[in-house]
Amino acid sequence: MNAIAAAAAGHAHIPSIVLGIVVLAALGYGAVRLTHRIRLSRPPRRAPKPAPPSTAPPTPKPAPPGTAPPTSKPARPGTALPTPKPAPQSLAPFSVQRPDGGWAVETHGLTKRFGANVAVDGVELLVPRGSAFGYLGPNGAGKTTLIRTLLGLTRADGGTMALLGIPVPAGRSRALAGVGAIVDEPRFHPHLTGRDNLRLLAAARGGDADWRIAPSLARVGLADRADDKVATYSMGMRQRLGVAACLLADPELLMLDEPMNGLDPAGMHEMRTMIASLAAEGRTVVLSSHLLDEVERTCDAVAIVDHGRVIRQGPIDELIRGAGAMVVQVDCAEPARAVQLIDEAGIAAGTALADAGLTVTLPAGASREVVADINRRLVTAGIDVYGLREVQASLEDWFLSVTSRLGEPS
């Protein structure tokens, strides 16, 4: 082994100058790499802004069999919606009854700590099979940690979990055979081609995964670039390669963590279309995101997480309705006097002036008669009413209302 040691002992003749040069070069190279790594690992001075919501036209969600497509009534642009004050709501999931297909994801009291910081705090999560499920929360809420814990990328500190009905981590290998996932930004070996990266993953998957490489690449539109090095891929292409990697498993459950991150509007549209098509095939898609608009366009149901805890979960329509966030847009003359009149009548949960009138937030459970009552009172008071329109609160409004109540006494 050690000719240098032998030389030091005064026995061997080694071209020590050559060796010394090589060693110094290696040390110098190492120092440069180390410096580069340190520089890369420094946090950016400013946190990157989250990607703006897509301006691309929304893709209609594939409706579950036997259900009517949801009707969307977007708020008028420029309308300042008042913060609704929804009634206290149960934290229980939308349906505690086990669906026919069972749960794709099931957690009870799942906890993950990093020192004193509780990243996942006793999460109770039930994701029905075959649904497109959004896992919503602000940055740092614990979304990625939950997914990492579910996938066995990090160990849970407490609670139980099951994927596709198989308890993990006990049956982790069996469960993950039917799971595809993208966690954080999809990264691959940059010096390998997209196809070679998939070969690597297919070898780890085993079974028929190798045969799915070509169709998976074709499915995500990377067939033409499959033999290019990943280093030459754009962010969107890497995201698509990540989806292709998921498809190698022909997964029943897809877990996509912030799949829209770093994508331009066209890329987001493509990704949205792909997610919708995968969900339409009956696969369960769990979409973790802080982009409410994307989740609302893509998912049937959501769970809201904040500070590591699931604070609401259920079908989006039910959650928004249940939050009592019905808002009426009133187009009238003398909006200031109208606001005063309605406030004095005590029939609204909140009022606010808008560009061309006012918005009235109705109390939870209010009937449509209240809308007629508002109209009657305004006309009686001599205020000209040009129109009343019920406005469906968006997921964003509801999300903000729910998260803004955090910390307040219930």
Add this chain to the structure above:
Amino acid sequence: MTTTEPSLSEGRPEAPGPSRRRAPRTGSWLPTWDLITTKNLEIRKRRGLMVTMVVLIVVPTVLFYGLRLLFHAVDPHTYALAGSPEFFSQATNLIDEFGFIAAAALGAAAGTTDLSDGMFRHLVITGRSRLALYLARIPAGLAITVPLVALAFMMNCLVTSYQSPPDPTTVSFYGVTAAPEALSQARLQTWLLQHEQQVGNGFLPGLPAGPGITPTPAQVRSAIDKNIASYYSDYTAAEISGSSPAANEMAKIGLWLELDVGIAFLVGLGLGSLTGQRTTTTIVLIALEIIVTPLLAHTQLPYFIDGQRLLIGVAMDQLRPAALAAASGGGRGGGLLFGGHGALGFPPMPTWAMISVIVGWIVGWSAIGAWRMMTRDA
């Protein structure tokens, strides 16, 4: 994004539905052939790393012998034949030294690139046993180091075989020259006793020495009788170092080289998996090879000699094949696996201790690397 959506089971019988899915056995700790070959592919396609490997392992030998052959061809009177035993030993030491560093760098890369490239989590998500993922790296990496070392050593052997000077008919040791070759210990003793005067003018250990001091014939005979075993060991070492190694010696040296470089790879892999830092791992192992081991091996510390023997460099030196050790200037000790003597001048270790240290380094670092791989957050 394509508008057509190919079936994921294209070209294959329709995939079974979810309820009938037969999950592949990804939980086994044994790596599959596909896992090994694809990992090997991943390493092989790192062009910079592969160039470094070739530059460190093969190129020194090519340059060393290329220049020797050229010089000899141009001026055969000044430059000896390239295949002398001394050059064989030097070239082997070059392969060993640079091979160790190259293999350590390769091991560090194999142990860290999945992490640094962000592929580790993809691999974990497949459900494949993390132990299998780790174990697959071992044959994948050795499949690169072993052929390169073999290629370099083969060139060494070829030049030595075809360009070697004739073996000497005499042996010189401790200033005693013209001792004929291939003597047994008894015949060496007889020969020395028959040449008392020449022995007395030499520098054999055990004889009175100093300016103007000439040992008497009685002192010479006494020293010969008393130290013949030691003299024979030195005679043998000198004999081996002066002769071209035989084919079986070359085979032993080749195996020893492969083992040494293989250990470097395994230690690099284990340490790389432990730290997750390729550069740090490489620097640490280079420091171990060129600083720590020579420093600790240079002086025997009586109160710490067992600690010194825990160094893999010392243990591997003890395993050094006889022909190589002798040519490197060693010759003490003996009776080890390859009949080696070590070149560091360290007192011989018991065979079980030497094997324990070597196996300990292999198993220990592999276990540490595998443990870290299995417990690391992906």
